[in-house]
Amino acid sequence: MTKPHVTASHHSSQMFERIALIGVGLIGSSISHACRRAGLAGEIVGSARTPATVETAVKLGLISQGYVTAAEAAEGADLVILCTPVGLCGPIAKEIAHSLKPGAILTDVGSVKTAIVNDVAPHVPEGVHFVPGHPIAGTEQSGPEAGFAELFDGRWCILTPTPNTDGKAVEKLTAFWEALGSKVEIMTPEHHDLVLAITSHVPHLIAYNIVNTAANLERVTDSEVIKFSAGGFRDFTRIAASDPTMWRDVFLNNKDAVLDMLGRFTEDLTALQRAIRFGEGDTLFDMFSNARAIRRGIVQAGQDTAAPDFGRTPARSEPATAKSKRA
C-alpha cells in the first residue's frame, strides 16, 4: 500500500514536511488536492479504517503512503489533520497521542467544536499544539473520489483555539488554510456550535425530515414524490444525500445548540402555520419578501452564484446541445 514518494510541485511554498490525513473522505481528499495544487507539503500520508479505502487513496495519489492505523500515519508528521466523523476524534486522539512529534500541530475538520475540544484536548501531549478547526465547505458526496482542489476556495474556515493555545501554531494553521484557498475566522468553540447549528445542522435535519415525511405518506406514492420533485423537494433530497454517519455524530455532539435552534424554528413555523390557517396574506407576503434580503447577502458575499438552479445545471450551460442530450 505504498507508492513512490510524491514530491510537491512548488517546493518554495512548502509549509510542512509531512502532513498526515487521518481519514480520506470528501474533506481529507480535498485537502490533499488543494495542498498539492499549492505545493504546501513535502509529503502527504494518511490512514483509513478500511484497507480498500487506503488503497483507493494511494491509487488516486491523495497520499504517498497509506496506513490502516492512525498512529502509524501520525508518526513523524508536523501537521496531523483529523478528517473523520466527529465521534471518532476522541478515540483517535487517544490512539495517536504517543506517536505525535513534539512541536507538531494537531487539528481537525469536525462540524462541531465544543465536543471535540472536550474529547481530544485531554489526550494531547505537552509540546503538541492542538488547534481545532472547521472548513465550512462541502458537497452532498462522500469518499476519497469525491474530493477536488477548489472545494475551499473563497469559503470560510473557522478555528477555535483556547486562550492557552500557542499563538504561533494558530498563525501557521491560519496561513495553511489561506494557502488552501480559504478565508479564516477565529471564534470560541461555543459560538461556533451556535452559528453552525442554524447555518448547517438544523437545515440538514429539516431536509432529512421532510424526505422521510414524504416517504411515509399513504395517499402520495414514492413514485409520485420522485416524479414531481422538481417543484422544490428535489433540492432537499440533495442535502439529505449527505453522509449519515457524519451527520449522526454532528447531532449527538451538538445537542444543546441544535435543540435550541430547532425550538425557534418550530416556534416560527407555528406562527406561519397559523397565518395560513387564518388566511393572513400580508403576513405571508412580508415573511417571504424578507427572506430575499438574506439571499441577496449570500450572493453578494460570494457564497453562491445568482445563476438560477433548475436541477440540471449542465444542460443550461450548453444551450445549443441541451435538446440533443435528451433525444
Next chain:
Amino acid sequence: MTKPHVTASHHSSQMFERIALIGVGLIGSSISHACRRAGLAGEIVGSARTPATVETAVKLGLISQGYVTAAEAAEGADLVILCTPVGLCGPIAKEIAHSLKPGAILTDVGSVKTAIVNDVAPHVPEGVHFVPGHPIAGTEQSGPEAGFAELFDGRWCILTPTPNTDGKAVEKLTAFWEALGSKVEIMTPEHHDLVLAITSHVPHLIAYNIVNTAANLERVTDSEVIKFSAGGFRDFTRIAASDPTMWRDVFLNNKDAVLDMLGRFTEDLTALQRAIRFGEGDTLFDMFSNARAIRRGIVQAGQDTAAPDFGRTPARSEPATAKSKRA
C-alpha cells in the same frame, strides 16, 4: 407596444393560430421560448398588468403584440394560458369570459388546482374548453427575462380535467405540452394539491421559515449567517428567493393540504428532536440512510443530476480556469 408579426420557425408543426399568454413571468416567457423553438404557434400575443412588463416582453420577442388588459390579449386566441399568480386567475377568467372564441382552449399554469377550478370554471362560457394544468418546473427567478426554452424539457406537466371536460381538448393540450418538452400526467385537482403540498409547497414554506428564523437570532448576526451559509443554509435561501406574491397565493389557496402535510412534518420532526435529546444514534442513522434512497430515485428518474452542488457550479465545470477566476 406592437412589433412586426413574428412567424413561427417550423410552420408544419403549428398547433395553434394564436396563443395568448396572460402574464409573461418566468413560466409565461418560458412557454413562449419553447413554443417558438418547436414552431407551435402562428402568433403569440400576451398581456401584463404593468405597461413596462408588456414593453419588455415585446422587446424580448416573447410576444408579437402586447396588451395591458387580458381581455384584449385573449380576443381571437385559440389557446389562452393564464400565467399569473393563482389569486388572479378567477378575476381574469371573469374579465376575459366575453372575449373567448368559441372552441378555444383555456388553461393555466397555477401551482394549486382545486381553488383554480372553483374560481375559474364558473366564468367559462359554453363552447370554450377549460383544462387546468400545472408544469412542475421552475427556478427561483421571476419576470420576463427569467424564461428559457429548456425549462420544461423532461419535466412533468399535470393536467386536471373534470369528467365533463372535452376529451379532444385534453388530447390537444397534452400534445402541446409534449411539444414543449414535457411529459404529461392526468389526475384529479384534489390529488394534485396533495402531491404538490409535499413535493413543493411545504418545502418552500420550510425554506422561507428557516431563513427568517436565522435572520431573527440575537446571538448570531446576519453577517455570520451569510458568511457561513455554505454548510447547507445557502440552498434554503435559494429556494426562499422565489416570488413572494406567487407563494402567498399558493398557501392561501391550498390551505387544507398544506396544513395536513405540515402536521405530519412537525410530528416527524418532533420524533427526530426527541432522538437527538436522548442521544439515540441508531434512530438518527437509520432515518438519514433512508433519505438517500429517495435521492437515488430522483437522480435515476432524470429530475436532477448526481453532480455535486457546492454552490458555485460554474467554477467546477471549468477546472483549468477555476483558480484564475479568483485571482
